[in-house]
Amino acid sequence: MTGPMKNLTILGSTGSIGVSTLQIVESFPDAYRVVALTAGNNIDLLVEQVCKFRPQLVAVVSEQGAERLAKRLQGQDVEILSGVEGLIRCATHDASDMVVAAIVGAAGLVPTMAAIKAGKDIALANKETLVTAGSLVMDEVARQGVTMIPVDSEHSAVFQSLAGQRSEDVRRIILTASGGPFRQHSLQQLKSVTPADALAHPNWNMGNKISIDSATMMNKGLEVIEACWLFNLPAEQVAVHIHPESIIHSMVEYKDGAVLAQLGVPDMKTPIAYALSWPQRLPLDLQPLDLCRAEKLTFAEPDLERFPCLQLAYQAFAAGGTVPAVMNAANEVAVEAFLQQRLDFLGIPKVIEQVVARHQREELVAIDKVLQADLAGRQEARNLIREGLK
Ligand code: NAD
Numbered sequence: 560m561t562g563p564m565k566n567l568t569i570l571g572s573t574g575s576i577g578v579s580t581l582q583i584v585e586s587f588p589d590a591y592r593v594v595a596l597t598a599g600n601n602i603d604l605l606v607e608q609v610c611k612f613r614p615q616l617v618a619v620v621s622e623q624g625a626e627r628l629a630k631r632l633q634g635q636d637v638e639i640l641s642g643v644e645g646l647i648r649c650a651t652h653d654a655s656d657m658v659v660a661a662i663v664g665a666a667g668l669v670p671t672m673a674a675i676k677a678g679k680d681i682a683l684a685n686k687e688t689l690v691t692a693g694s695l696v697m698d699e700v701a702r703q704g705v706t707m708i709p710v711d712s713e714h715s716a717v718f719q720s721l722a723g724q725r726s727e728d729v730r731r732i733i734l735t736a737s738g739g740p741f742r743q744h745s746l747q748q749l750k751s752v753t754p755a756d757a758l759a760h761p762n763w764n765m766g767n768k769i770s771i772d773s774a775t776m777m778n779k780g781l782e783v784i785e786a787c788w789l790f791n792l793p794a795e796q797v798a799v800h801i802h803p804e805s806i807i808h809s810m811v812e813y814k815d816g817a818v819l820a821q822l823g824v825p826d827m828k829t830p831i832a833y834a835l836s837w838p839q840r841l842p843l844d845l846q847p848l849d850l851c852r853a854e855k856l857t858f859a860e861p862d863l864e865r866f867p868c869l870q871l872a873y874q875a876f877a878a879g880g881t882v883p884a885v886m887n888a889a890n891e892v893a894v895e896a897f898l899q900q901r902l903d904f905l906g907i908p909k910v911i912e913q914v915v916a917r918h919q920r921e922e923l924v925a926i927d928k929v930l931q932a933d934l935a936g937r938q939e940a941r942n943l944i945r946e947g948l949k
């Protein structure tokens with residue numbers, strides 16, 4: 560790796576993406592330095608990370624968390640912050656060159672937006688940022704002239720398959736989806752799946768929320784919206800193929816019929832490293848892809864009857880304005896309720912559909928509108944779940 564040292568803020572450092580990012584930083588100490596870390600509730604892991612990576616700033620969500628952290632980090636030269644203000648301080652820290660946006664959910668929007676406004680380059684894992692506020696975020700990216708590189712493996716694959724091509728030559732992009740743990744379940748079987756079943760993803764090891772999203776295929780729906788914003792394409796030009804082997808990470812089809820794809824073993828370290836090092840590549844110590852042992856690559860159309868969330872996401876994107884933010888909020892609440900066994904698996908799309916149907920769409924004039932829609936969507940979803948779905 561050549562070039563100057565890159566200073567990183569990692570938002571969500573204790574999560575699945577955050578931990579993998581820190582493993583890369585650890586492997587390339589001459590290329591990356593951590594200047595700020597943020598986390599939700601996992602104070603034990605955060606303490607370990609602070610001791611190892613020595614950031615200047617660290618933020619956690621709650622004040623109690625910050626107090627616990629302060630006790631554990633006595634004598635360390637690190638400033639401890641809390642709340643959204645603390646996340647924003649980390650995201651906009653002067654010393655930071657790039658912000659890895661790896662918080663889960665709409666909670667990632669405000670700090671990520673603050674980072675863009677402060678002129679930071681973004682390695683974007685938090686797809687909910689673009690789902691909820693894509694127009695505002697992309698406008699700000701353009702205004703500030705920052706680079707936003709996708710970490711999501713599908714979007715990283717598209718980004719790589721677009722390199723050196725003209726955008727007007729693109730016919731469509733094809734996002735691949737593993738199909739999740741319930742790819743072959745019947746509707747009848749889906750009725751009684753448990754959180755443990757849903758968390759057992761066949762190919763990827765991820766945080767709980769995105770694992771459930773993968774099982775419902777809402778993850779792919781969120782990714783379609785993410786792709787539309789990132790690559791400035793209408794939804795008609797974003798297709799989804801089920802590809803259970805997870806070897807082709809996504810593809811771009813051009814108007815002459817050529818299809819460019821990016822392949823690799825399913826390991827998030829590759830797209831994370833690429834986002835950090837673009838346009839260079841880091842020599843990662845991963846098992847090479849052995850296509851001869853893969854035997855076959857298979858593809859299928861998604862089944863919208865068994866996985867209605869994908870369709871709900873297309874519809875929300877078409878409606879635009881505050882609708883995707885409300886859909887996302889309802890999904891977050893429904894997923895949490897499913898994880899806590901207060902809602903059946905098939906209740907997740909039902910909650911989302913009903914919350915979106917009750918929402919009065921508004922234009923996304925500013926971030927405040929997104930936050931209001933997010934809160935309203937959460938409230939409506941909680942009420943629906945409490946009252947029992949019809
Ligand atoms: P995770 O649940 O493992 O980690 C989330 C991180 O965010 C943790 O550090 C947690 O403490 C923090 N956090 C949670 N709630 C917070 C809040 N309200 N405020 C501040 N911080 C909070 O999640 P993950 O699987 O690492 O996913 C992170 C993001 O990356 C998601 O948007 C996900 O869709 C996206 N993503 C993840 C993967 C993957 O392989 N895990 C792949 C592609 C995209």
Ligand code: MG
Nearest residue numbers: 711712713782
């Ligand atoms: Mg993905």
